[in-house]
Amino acid sequence: MIDLDQTDRALLKALVNDAGVSTAALGKRLGLSQPATWRRIRRLEQAGVITGYRAVFDLEKLGFGVSVFLGVKLARKGRVSLEDFERAVTAIPEVQSVQHVLGLFDYRLRIVARDLADFERVLRRRIMTLPGVGDVEANVLLSEERLPGPIG
Amino acid sequence: MNSFMQVDDLDRRLLRLTQSDPTASVPALAKDARMSVAVARRKLDRLEAAGVLKGRQAVIDWAALGYAVEVSLRITIDKAQPQGFDQFLAAARDIPEVIEIQTFLGRVDLRLSVLARDMAHYQELYRDRILTLPHIADIEALMHVASVKSDEGLPI
Numbered sequence: 040m041i042d043l044d045q046t047d048r049a050l051l052k053a054l055v056n057d058a059g060v061s062t063a064a065l066g067k068r069l070g071l072s073q074p075a076t077w078r079r080i081r082r083l084e085q086a087g088v089i090t091g092y093r094a095v096f097d098l099e100k101l102g103f104g105v106s107v108f109l110g111v112k113l114a115r116k117g118r119v120s121l122e123d124f125e126r127a128v129t130a131i132p133e134v135q136s137v138q139h140v141l142g143l144f145d146y147r148l149r150i151v152a153r154d155l156a157d158f159e160r161v162l163r164r165r166i167m168t169l170p171g172v173g174d175v176e177a178n179v180l181l182s183e184e185r186l187p188g189p190i191g
Numbered sequence: 192m193n194s195f196m197q198v199d200d201l202d203r204r205l206l207r208l209t210q211s212d213p214t215a216s217v218p219a220l221a222k223d224a225r226m227s228v229a230v231a232r233r234k235l236d237r238l239e240a241a242g243v244l245k246g247r248q249a250v251i252d253w254a255a256l257g258y259a260v261e262v263s264l265r266i267t268i269d270k271a272q273p274q275g276f277d278q279f280l281a282a283a284r285d286i287p288e289v290i291e292i293q294t295f296l297g298r299v300d301l302r303l304s305v306l307a308r309d310m311a312h313y314q315e316l317y318r319d320r321i322l323t324l325p326h327i328a329d330i331e332a333l334m335h336v337a338s339v340k341s342d343e344g345l346p347i
Contacts, residue, residue, distance in 0.1 A: 040257050054249035058214075087255040094213040095245040096206065096345060101198065103345065108295070108302075110333075125339050132346035137339035140263065142332055147263065151345060178297030188253070188290040188306060 041086040046071065048190050050079055051088070055187060058092050103151040105158050106180040109166065110144035114173035123170040133161045144176070196241040201226065205234055206244065207347050213247045253290075253306050260307040261335035264321065265299040267328045275326035276300070286320045299331070 043051070049069055053060075066076035083089045098106065113124060121139075128137055128148065136149040148166075152158035166175065198206075204224045208215065215223075221231035238244040253261065268275050276294075283289055283303055291304035305321070307313035321330075 041255065043256070051249070051251065055251060056248070058247040058249045087252055089249045090252045090255075091250050092213040093248050093250050093343065094206075094209045095248055096210075096347075097242050097245055098345070100196070100241065100243045101206075101345065101347060108293075129340045134340065135343045135345070136341050138263075138341075139336040139339055140333040141336055142334055144333060146339075147333065149343070176298060178295035178299055178302075181294045181296055183294075184284070184292045186284065186290050186292070188251070189258070189287040 041083075041088060043088075047079060047083065050076070051083060052187055052190050054080070054089065055190075098151060102153055104154050105152045106183075107150045107152065107158055108178045108180060109148040109150060109162075110176040110178075111146040111148060111166075111172060112143075112174040113145045113171045115171050120171040124172070127169050128166075131161070131165045133165070144174075196237070196243065198238075198243060201230075202234055202238060202243075203347050205231060206238065209235075209244065210344055210347065257308055258288075258306040259309055260313050262305050262307070262313060263333040263335065264303045264305060265331040265333065266301050266303065267330075268300045269326045269328040272326045278325045279327070282324050286316075288316055288320075 046069055050065070053065055053068070062076045062080065063073040065071075066073050069076070071079070080089070098104075113120060124146070125137065125139075128134055128146070133150050133152060134148055135151055136147075138147040139145070140147050150158065150161060150166075152161055162175075162177070166172065201224070205220060208220050208223050212219075217232050217235060218228050220235070221228045224231060226234075235244065239246075266279075268279055272278075279301075280292065280294075283292055286305075288306045289303050290306055292301065294301045303321075305313070305316060307316055
């Protein structure tokens, strides 16, 4: 496992907050040269701490007014049904993320839709027709905060 | 700039390309979108100024930093307390291992994503930090096993 010093932590925090800034500007803020900043970022990427980058959009401005989390329980279990379900669910464009979980449900899905009527269409035509799908519980997202986490 | 802007088909094409490669340069995006660099730059600037494209973020793999356990805690708040929600949220924000707080309309009121180094650390956090949060009426845990899809891509 990689050891991070104070500068790495500050760098990581800055990149989670905004990865659009240049390495020169980032380095200046942290008291590093541009090449030193670049080397540290490369190291974090190579160690697998930074797995990639994500563009962040304003969902509402793009017409996605509703985000819903679905807890899904499979009606039948077994390796084949898990694989069938996973293959089918990941192909649905409105499904943003799929997590395999343990507990009350088997999967947690994050779904975007234009509005509630659009969500109903996705739920009925795409989700309820998935292979092996059982009980489904929906919770409509009202607000969301992402926190920096234990970076220090 | 006006907060509501018209997003046309060329804008969508640029946003789709940005989504699939968030660190692509403007000239590379322009080439893939089959438009001039000047047009692509102007469009991207406009999308950013209007807040449609909010920015780019690094994605962290917490397991690589030693946090092997991730748990979703689904929480129901005691509604008899008028300030219950706000007090709970303020206290939850103070726990460094909490990386996400979401509120819902549905069967549960909110959800916390909590990281831990291992199960012993999780048990310690759960007892000392989570169960001591104010106004919890009910709590349910979902343990994260694997991310099957996590790009959070939009059908733009």
